[in-house]
Amino acid sequence: MSIHKQPEKAGGLASVQSTIKHLMQSHRTKDNIKNLLRVNQTDGFDCPGCAWGDNTHGAFQFCENGAKAIAWESTDKQLDSSFFKTHSVSQLLKQSDYWLEYQGRLTEPMRYNHQTDHYEPISWQGAFALIADKLKQLTDPNQLELYTSGRASNEAAFLYQLFGRLFGTNNFPDCSNMCHEASGVALTQAIGVGKGTVVLDDFEQADAIFVLGQNPGTNHPRMMNALRKAAKQGCKIVSFNNLKEVALKKFASPQSPTELLTPMATQISHLYLTPKLGGDMAALRGMAKWIFEQRSKQINRNFIQTHTHYFDDYQKVVTQTSWQKIEQQSGLTQAEIAQAATIFIESNKVISCWAMGLTQHKHSVDTINEVVNLHLLTGQIGKAGAGLCPVRGHSNVQGNRTVGINEKPSAEFIRALEKITLVKLPTAPGHNVYQALKALHQKNSKVLISLGGNLAQAAADTQFTHQAIKNAELNVQISTKLNRTHLLVSQDALILPCLGRTEKDNKVSGLQKITVEDTFSMVHASKGMTDPISANCLSETEIIAQIAHACLEQNINWLALKDDYSKIRDLMAKTLAGFADYNQKIEQPAGFHLTNSAAQLNWQTKTKRAEFGFNQLPEHILSDCYSEQINNKQVQFVLQSLRSHDQYNTTIYGMDDRYRGIQGERRVLFINQQDAEQLGLSQGDKVDIQSVCDQGILRQAHNFKIVYYDIPRGNLAAYYPETNPLLSIESIGEHSYTPTSKSIPVSLKQITDSLNINVIS
Ligand SMILES: Nc1nc2c(c(=O)[nH]1)N[C@H]1C(S)=C(S)[C@@H](COP(=O)(O)OP(=O)(O)OC[C@H]3O[C@@H](n4cnc5c(=O)[nH]c(N)nc54)[C@H](O)[C@@H]3O)O[C@H]1N2
Numbered sequence: 001m002s003i004h005k006q007p008e009k010a011g012g013l014a015s016v017q018s019t020i021k022h023l024m025q026s027h028r029t030k031d032n033i034k035n036l037l038r039v040n041q042t043d044g045f046d047c048p049g050c051a052w053g054d055n056t057h058g059a060f061q062f063c064e065n066g067a068k069a070i071a072w073e074s075t076d077k078q079l080d081s082s083f084f085k086t087h088s089v090s091q092l093l094k095q096s097d098y099w100l101e102y103q104g105r106l107t108e109p110m111r112y113n114h115q116t117d118h119y120e121p122i123s124w125q126g127a128f129a130l131i132a133d134k135l136k137q138l139t140d141p142n143q144l145e146l147y148t149s150g151r152a153s154n155e156a157a158f159l160y161q162l163f164g165r166l167f168g169t170n171n172f173p174d175c176s177n178m179c180h181e182a183s184g185v186a187l188t189q190a191i192g193v194g195k196g197t198v199v200l201d202d203f204e205q206a207d208a209i210f211v212l213g214q215n216p217g218t219n220h221p222r223m224m225n226a227l228r229k230a231a232k233q234g235c236k237i238v239s240f241n242n243l244k245e246v247a248l249k250k251f252a253s254p255q256s257p258t259e260l261l262t263p264m265a266t267q268i269s270h271l272y273l274t275p276k277l278g279g280d281m282a283a284l285r286g287m288a289k290w291i292f293e294q295r296s297k298q299i300n301r302n303f304i305q306t307h308t309h310y311f312d313d314y315q316k317v318v319t320q321t322s323w324q325k326i327e328q329q330s331g332l333t334q335a336e337i338a339q340a341a342t343i344f345i346e347s348n349k350v351i352s353c354w355a356m357g358l359t360q361h362k363h364s365v366d367t368i369n370e371v372v373n374l375h376l377l378t379g380q381i382g383k384a385g386a387g388l389c390p391v392r393g394h395s396n397v398q399g400n401r402t403v404g405i406n407e408k409p410s411a412e413f414i415r416a417l418e419k420i421t422l423v424k425l426p427t428a429p430g431h432n433v434y435q436a437l438k439a440l441h442q443k444n445s446k447v448l449i450s451l452g453g454n455l456a457q458a459a460a461d462t463q464f465t466h467q468a469i470k471n472a473e474l475n476v477q478i479s480t481k482l483n484r485t486h487l488l489v490s491q492d493a494l495i496l497p498c499l500g501r502t503e504k505d506n507k508v509s510g511l512q513k514i515t516v517e518d519t520f521s522m523v524h525a526s527k528g529m530t531d532p533i534s535a536n537c538l539s540e541t542e543i544i545a546q547i548a549h550a551c552l553e554q555n556i557n558w559l560a561l562k563d564d565y566s567k568i569r570d571l572m573a574k575t576l577a578g579f580a581d582y583n584q585k586i587e588q589p590a591g592f593h594l595t596n597s598a599a600q601l602n603w604q605t606k607t608k609r610a611e612f613g614f615n616q617l618p619e620h621i622l623s624d625c626y627s628e629q630i631n632n633k634q635v636q637f638v639l640q641s642l643r644s645h646d647q648y649n650t651t652i653y654g655m656d657d658r659y660r661g662i663q664g665e666r667r668v669l670f671i672n673q674q675d676a677e678q679l680g681l682s683q684g685d686k687v688d689i690q691s692v693c694d695q696g697i698l699r700q701a702h703n704f705k706i707v708y709y710d711i712p713r714g715n716l717a718a719y720y721p722e723t724n725p726l727l728s729i730e731s732i733g734e735h736s737y738t739p740t741s742k743s744i745p746v747s748l749k750q751i752t753d754s755l756n757i758n759v760i761s
Pocket residue numbers: 049050065179212213214215216218219220240241242243245275276277278279280355356357358392393394640641642643644645647648649650742
């Protein structure tokens with residue numbers, strides 16, 4: 001019997017009601033209604049919600065979670081020095097992530113005083129001088145770690161990497177390392193470019209759209225409009241998801257009066273398959289095997305011959321993979337896989353989309369390679385209505401990479417930067433998130449600067465990560481809201497409050513715009529509309545320019561750049577491929593498209609052809625750091641950590657997950673009823689989750705409530721960041737270094753009253 005009720009459909013009136021609630025809670029309802037009307041409009045600002053693109057050319061698009069992101073940023077609650085005077089850091093550490101961010105917008109630069117354990121006010125110039133002083137003391141520039149979260153603008157990110165490289169390091173760990181890194185690695189290897197090959201218009205032409213390991217109803221709600229429209233036109237949507245996500249079953253557009261006001265909704269998925277966690281590579285391999293066995297005549301031999309390499313090796317490995325292994329690892333039957341393969345081979349134009357369900361596993365690079373393989377086998381790339389679509393997360397994470405946030409810069413990019421700086425820049429690879437945390441933990445790195453984000457709660461292995469951040473001799477956080485990363489301090493730390501995307505950025509040269517790139521490689525301008533929360537907040541771009549000005553011998557006029565962002569764009573035009581005439585191009589209403597070589601059948605790979613991958617299925621889907629436990633059969637369940645409907649990564653907006661029928665709580669564990677019963681667990685019982693021990697460390701997350709769910713046996717799901725303590729720092733994807741957040745080996749321990757102690761957040 002179920003104690004929670006899932007809705008029949010996603011979207012609809014409930015979505016409008018939820019939006020109104022969040023707008024009211026911002027205490028700036030009027031401003032935010034105005035904000036909503038300007039989001040993604042010409043002369044408006046880019047939605048900080050997600051990286052999905054827009055082609056509505058001026059029409060208003062309603063998006064519940066975009067509205068939540070805006071309302072959360074644009075609140076009238078302020079957090080200034082009086083707050084920090086009242087609360088010591090040790091006291092703040094006891095509060096939940098939700099409480100910390102809920103206190104409001106940061107409005108004053110603050111410095112940590114380790115003697116009093118309080119943050120105290122500091123002037124902006126004092127803060128910049130402090131950073132300069134500390135950086136001068138470093139004995140090696142690689143003792144500096146420069147983290148970026150993907151909300152920063154192209155201008156801020158470009159200056160940030162320029163500053164770092166002039167200082168002498170390529171240490172640019174960024175949120176991508178925990179997110180779509182595997183997509184970049186796999187696509188670069190296979191098709192010569194690490195980005196998706198489709199644009200939004202392609203969705204209107206596709207005959208089939210595969211949505212793999214992605215929950216767009218919550219995380220990319222504007223994508224639902226594209227899927228709904230496609231479904232209505234007869235496009236076959238095939239979902240591969242470990243869970244039955246309601247939006248992928250039925251979606252009611254809040255923009256359609258009938259679907260808004262009646263129980264009507266559009267059926268989204270034509271076929272919905274629920275593979276086991278990490279089972280997608282096997283399922284995709286199975287589709288190829290079925291095509292080779294049953295429909296070999298429909299394989300696109302012409303495309304293969306003209307455009308690809310390694311076909312024979314691929315065919316061999318597909319043939320050698322047994323159906324038994326495919327069924328066992330995917331958890332799907334041959335008949336189910338055949339249904340998906342039939343749709344793939346019978347459609348003239350196919351798009352495949354994917355997100356974290358594919359990228360956060362040990363063998364994610366190989367899995368994404370397997371998606372590409374199917375597209376190469378059938379020539380489903382480089383034509384209208386077909387191609388590959390890794391759906392990015394943060395609204396400008398793709399732009400950040402394009403403008404140089406990359407720990408492994410290309411020689412060509414470094415040469416271009418050297419032309420404008422006239423300085424020799426470092427070429428040796430720097431640190432990604434995994435390497436940065438290890439270096440901080442070992443005290444080899446000494447300073448952490450973060451351009452946004454919340455590394456403490458975003459990264460795996462909470463205990464290890466917290467210690468690593470705490471080890472920094474100086475922890476500098478450029479942020480809008482208070483979070484746990486600000487509180488992991490020992491010696492010195494700074495909180496530098498910045499403007500958000502929604503706010504006006506006024507400089508001596510006038511109101512500034514910034515630029516961003518969406519998941520379809522469309523680059524466009526964004527201009528804030530509301531008055532800044534405080535005159536004492538600076539833009540991210542200015543903060544970075546001022547840090548660089550204070551720290552570096554001058555051969556770049558940083559202060560001129562901070563006063564007029566078009567001058568930064570001029571530098572970008574000189575150094576980045578496809579950015580010529582940047583200032584002019586962003587004046588076009590919808591911006592401009594950065595061309596994608598693979599979409600033009602131009603393969604920038606080693607062989608100058610699109611390359612089939614020919615990897616074996618993994619022996620086991622779990623990271624090799626658990627091999628001993630796997631051999632000893634200690635793995636009871638595989639857990640995925642995912643997002644609720646009321647959160648934005650580590651930012652918790654509320655305690656509900658409406659589409660999964662959860663209200664007022666986050667410490668829930670989704671489990672198959674038969675698995676629960678076999679363990680003697682009933683709905684509502686409490687358990688501790690233990691990950692299998694690696695490196696002699698027992699990792700636990702306490703006090704989760706059992707919720708029966710439609711989930712494959714042996715698999716579990718619970719929210720992140722609460723589950724991050726369970727994931728070993730060593731459990732990372734092959735070639736991607738991404739934490740395997742969707743495959744954590746765990747066992748459960750029922751809590752009886754006497755054991756119900758030690759609840760940590
Ligand atoms: N409102 C909101 N919007 C967001 C975010 C947010 O937190 N809140 N975060 C942003 C960011 S940075 C990102 S990266 C994206 C994330 O967007 P998503 O990738 O959609 O996010 P997750 O919640 O991690 O969901 C993963 C989905 O994959 C499924 N899944 C997990 N493992 C597997 C598997 O092995 N196989 C298959 N087939 N399915 C699997 C899960 O059931 C779930 O539906 O969203 C962005 N947009």
